[in-house]
Amino acid sequence: MSTYEPVQGGAACPIFPKRGPRAVVLCDGPPPPDELLAYWLQGAELFVCTDAAGHPYHHLPRVPDVVIGDFDSLAGRLLGGREGPRFLQVADQHTTDSEKALLYLAAEGYEEAVLLGATGWRLDHTLFNVQLLERFADRLRLCVAGHHADTVRLRPGTSVSWEIPLGTKFSVLPLAGPVPGVTIEGAEFPLLGETLVPGGMATIGNRVTMSPLLITVGDGPLLVSVDREVGPAYVEDEADGE
Numbered sequence: 001m002s003t004y005e006p007v008q009g010g011a012a013c014p015i016f017p018k019r020g021p022r023a024v025v026l027c028d029g030p031p032p033p034d035e036l037l038a039y040w041l042q043g044a045e046l047f048v049c050t051d052a053a054g055h056p057y058h059h060l061p062r063v064p065d066v067v068i069g070d071f072d073s074l075a076g077r078l079l080g081g082r083e084g085p086r087f088l089q090v091a092d093q094h095t096t097d098s099e100k101a102l103l104y105l106a107a108e109g110y111e112e113a114v115l116l117g118a119t120g121w122r123l124d125h126t127l128f129n130v131q132l133l134e135r136f137a138d139r140l141r142l143c144v145a146g147h148h149a150d151t152v153r154l155r156p157g158t159s160v161s162w163e164i165p166l167g168t169k170f171s172v173l174p175l176a177g178p179v180p181g182v183t184i185e186g187a188e189f190p191l192l193g194e195t196l197v198p199g200g201m202a203t204i205g206n207r208v209t210m211s212p213l214l215i216t217v218g219d220g221p222l223l224v225s226v227d228r229e230v231g232p233a234y235v236e237d238e239a240d241g242e
Contacts, residue, residue: 009042010114014162015226016143016152020111021045025101026064027129028053030120032147037061040114040145048105049085050097053117057085068104069097098129102136112141119146134175134221151225154217161212167230171204172196172215173223181218186210196222 011018023046026037031054038061041047047062051069054060064085071089090100098118105113118129133142133153144151153175154160164170172182173196180195188207196203215224 010040011043013143013150014164015150015160015224016112016114016141018043018112019141021109023048023105023110023113025050025098025105025113025115025118026053026060027098027101027115027117028069029117029122029125029129030147032116032145034059034061036145036147037116040116044114046105046108046110048101050101066104068101070100096125096128098132102132102140102142106136106139110140112143114143114145116145118144130223133223137221148229149225149227151223154215154222154224156217156219156221158222159214159216161214162226163212164208164226165230166208166211168208168213169227170206170208170213171225172206173203173225174198174200175221175223177220179217179220179222181216182222183214183216185214186212193218 010016011022022044024037024040024044026047026049028051041062046066047064048066048068049055049057049064050067051071054064057063066088067085068088068090070091070093071087088104092100095103098115102113115129115132119126130144130151133144133151136142137153137155142153170187172184178195178197182191182194182196184191184206186208188209194201215222
């Protein structure tokens with residue numbers, strides 16, 4: 001059972017609805033399923049690939065508009081053509097290709113971006129890419145879309161109401177230190193004004209029991225990761241209870 005309605009596309013994602021000019025960034029990690037990439041590309045004005053991500057491009061749901069990076073992985077494989085993407089080489093060795101893409105988007109006036117292929121393979125790369133949500137918080141709204149879950153940052157003072165199917169698993173984590181005033185309603189393990197700290201109480205693998213799911217954040221940014229699928233065991237239990 002899918003948490004999201006694929007026909008509407010990523011622009012209508014319940015936890016990351018489109019609010020302004022959006023780009024999709026395909027990073028050079030484990031490639032996402034074609035249907036997941038196609039889902040997020042719906043409603044996106046720009047499609048960016050970093051370095052060798054997605055190459056060759058003919059198999060992608062959409063040809064990238066821009067390819068950006070230092071091209072250390074793509075050297076000797078650049079293809080020209082009027083219908084191909086625009087290649088932007090940035091030789092700065094003090095930024096990752098994902099950073100280069102986000103810096104480009106911010107400079108071009110984009111307001112939000114979805115990163116795919118940003119998790120997997122190497123833990124250090126995954127952790128670094130997740131930290132980009134905090135590093136670019138004053139410039140871009142970001143969502144890291146993994147194979148099984150989507151992760152967003154809730155800024156201090158945020159209250160959200162998400163229409164998410166019952167049984168959906170989600171986790172919340174303090175992103176940059178203690179986060180006081182966290183309230184969660186509509187979950188198996190609710191919270192009321194709790195302070196979450198790194199290494200503190202377990203807030204992993206909670207489950208939606210009532211929709212909408214309500215999350216309020218006091219002071220400090222909160223990382224929220226929401227599964228894209230409801231587990232079959234929960235669906236079967238619900239069916240048995242009818």
